[in-house]
Amino acid sequence: MAPSPIDVSADAKRVVPMSVMKLADEAAPLPAKFLKKASERPTTAHNVFCKEIPVISLEGIDSPSGRERIVGEVRDACAEWGIFQVIDHGVSEELMRKMMENTLSFFKLPLEEKIKYAAKPGGFPVGYASGSHRADDDILDWRELMSHRCLPKDVRENDYSLWPDQPEEYRKILVEYSDNIDRLVTLLLAVISESLGLPSDYIKNAVGGESAEQKILLNYYPQCPQPDLTLGLRKHTDYGTITVLQQDEVGGLQAYKEDRDQWVTVEPISGALVINLGDQIQILSNAKYCSVEHQAVVNSNQTRLSLVTFANPNAMAQMGPAPELLSDSNPAKYRRYTFKDYLPICFAQKTRKHYDALVI
Ligand SMILES: O=C(O)CCC(=O)C(=O)O
Numbered sequence: 001m002a003p004s005p006i007d008v009s010a011d012a013k014r015v016v017p018m019s020v021m022k023l024a025d026e027a028a029p030l031p032a033k034f035l036k037k038a039s040e041r042p043t044t045a046h047n048v049f050c051k052e053i054p055v056i057s058l059e060g061i062d063s064p065s066g067r068e069r070i071v072g073e074v075r076d077a078c079a080e081w082g083i084f085q086v087i088d089h090g091v092s093e094e095l096m097r098k099m100m101e102n103t104l105s106f107f108k109l110p111l112e113e114k115i116k117y118a119a120k121p122g123g124f125p126v127g128y129a130s131g132s133h134r135a136d137d138d139i140l141d142w143r144e145l146m147s148h149r150c151l152p153k154d155v156r157e158n159d160y161s162l163w164p165d166q167p168e169e170y171r172k173i174l175v176e177y178s179d180n181i182d183r184l185v186t187l188l189l190a191v192i193s194e195s196l197g198l199p200s201d202y203i204k205n206a207v208g209g210e211s212a213e214q215k216i217l218l219n220y221y222p223q224c225p226q227p228d229l230t231l232g233l234r235k236h237t238d239y240g241t242i243t244v245l246q247q248d249e250v251g252g253l254q255a256y257k258e259d260r261d262q263w264v265t266v267e268p269i270s271g272a273l274v275i276n277l278g279d280q281i282q283i284l285s286n287a288k289y290c291s292v293e294h295q296a297v298v299n300s301n302q303t304r305l306s307l308v309t310f311a312n313p314n315a316m317a318q319m320g321p322a323p324e325l326l327s328d329s330n331p332a333k334y335r336r337y338t339f340k341d342y343l344p345i346c347f348a349q350k351t352r353k354h355y356d357a358l359v360i
């Protein structure tokens with residue numbers, strides 16, 4: 001008997017047990033595999049937006065007074081929120097729109113086509129997955145995802161077999177987007193360095209300069225028959241340096257405001273990009289800044305897309321609190337490590353606060 005077209009390998013079968021998009025079309029009730037524990041279910045709706053999360057214009061970054069304002073606003077946003085939005089950031093709205101269109105076209109392909117790019121289980125997914133990319137997950141997330149290793153360039157070039165050849169412009173647009181977001185990341189790392197009183201190139205150098213890693217993750221959250229009982233993406237912190245997130249107009253990204261014990265929903269602002277601090281900034285800043293816990297909620301009548309760029313250190317980068325920030329009154333809170341050793345901690349430990357494993 002000819003193998004079924006989706007039966008591409010034992011690994012792929014484990015990673016892509018079903019299409020969440022297809023389940024969404026079949027409507028209620030929510031399959032039990034997606035039922036989150038009561039303590040993990042959403043408490044704030046996808047469309048109740050928090051107006052306090054800072055929105056920072058990067059216009060004027062090249063003038064001394066503009067830069068001073070931006071560094072000050074970024075310092076406050078990092079210390080108070082760990083998440084903020086940027087506008088006037090130099091990534092064109094046309095490119096952002098094309099990325100959204102291409103991503104949507106990819107997810108609309110038949111499952112047989114998407115599964116050609118199925119991610120292997122374990123670690124950070126590379127390729128397509130649905131519900132979860134972990135082989136051992138009991139409760140799944142209500143999302144499909146597609147993910148690519150984009151930088152450094154030699155990694156990207158080795159990875160093209162997992163880059164779809166349709167829609168036609170997918171690869172070209174993704175490369176352009178990757179390069180544009182990388183420029184923005186370089187700028188933001190300079191501003192964050194300055195906001196900590198460090199030289200502009202400090203963090204960029206600490207994470208491996210031009211050898212730093214970039215991954216782009218595309219999330220598709222179908223409409224969900226019972227959104228109160230599940231999540232599009234469970235709560236976590238991002239393990240890398242910083243994350244740049246483009247979301248559509250639906251809303252669903254939520255950040256946990258620890259001092260208020262409250263989940264707040266990030267308002268979708270056309271043309272804006274959301275910036276999340278990752279664990280590496282928390283550790284490098286010796287917890288002056290914190291990586292924010294966040295999650296994605298879903299809703300019953302709209303699908304949602306988010307395009308997420310992770311700027312991570314190079315695997316061999318030596319990470320730890322910046323010695324320049326330490327003193328007798330501010331001793332190191334975390335031990336030093338090689339970034340490649342951080343990932344197994346993240347994926348072995350099912351808790352969200354991976355950096356706890358490094359606390360001195
Ligand atoms: O879709 C979102 O808004 C959140 C995505 C996210 O946090 C992630 O992919 O790490």
Ligand SMILES: [Fe+2]
Pocket residue numbers: 236237238243294
């Ligand atoms: Fe995240």
